[in-house]
Amino acid sequence: MSERSEASRGDAERATESTLATLGERITPEEATDLASQLPGELGVPLRRAIRYPEDFSAADFVNRVAERDGIAPNDADKRVRAVLATLGEAVSEGQLEHVLSQLPTDYLELMAGTHRA
Numbered sequence: 001m002s003e004r005s006e007a008s009r010g011d012a013e014r015a016t017e018s019t020l021a022t023l024g025e026r027i028t029p030e031e032a033t034d035l036a037s038q039l040p041g042e043l044g045v046p047l048r049r050a051i052r053y054p055e056d057f058s059a060a061d062f063v064n065r066v067a068e069r070d071g072i073a074p075n076d077a078d079k080r081v082r083a084v085l086a087t088l089g090e091a092v093s094e095g096q097l098e099h100v101l102s103q104l105p106t107d108y109l110e111l112m113a114g115t116h117r118a
Contacts, residue, residue, distance in 0.1 A: 011070075015080035017046045018069040020088075022062055024050025027103045035100060038092040059107040078111075085112050 020039075024032045024047040032051050036044030057065070067077035089097050089112070101112065 011080070012083075014070050015066070015077075016043065016084050016087075018066045019081050019084040020044075021046035021050045021069070022065045023047065023100075025052070025055050025065075026057065026062065027100060028054050031099055031103055035092060035096060038096055039088075040091070043091075054103070058105070059111045062108070062111065082111060082113075 020043065023035075027035070029051040032047045036047040038044075039047070063074055063078045063081055066081050067074045070077060070080075072080075101108075104112070
């Protein structure tokens with residue numbers, strides 16, 4: 001992820017945690033649990049911590065939430081979110097990814113463009 005976002009390792013770890021926590025706030029608890037189960041090591045923790053009723057917020061609000069969590073500019077957060085989501089798309093099964101995408105409105109498609117597999 002750090003190569004994709006051009007972030008330091010520490011920044012990449014923060015971006016990953018913030019992005020997964022924010023995603024956990026946007027999707028259903030069941031989907032967050034399923035997604036977390038496919039992630040290695042401690043990567044599922046932010047998803048599991050965020051489990052509650054899903055909130056309805058746009059892709060732009062998603063990026064802004066990550067920016068706030070990380071204390072960075074939205075433009076920087078956008079790059080990092082895209083990198084995390086692309087990496088996530090490679091780490092989980094295609095079926096799991098499709099389940100997550102089915103819970104998100106169409107404005108997330110551009111944000112998650114790097115998650116689709118050929």
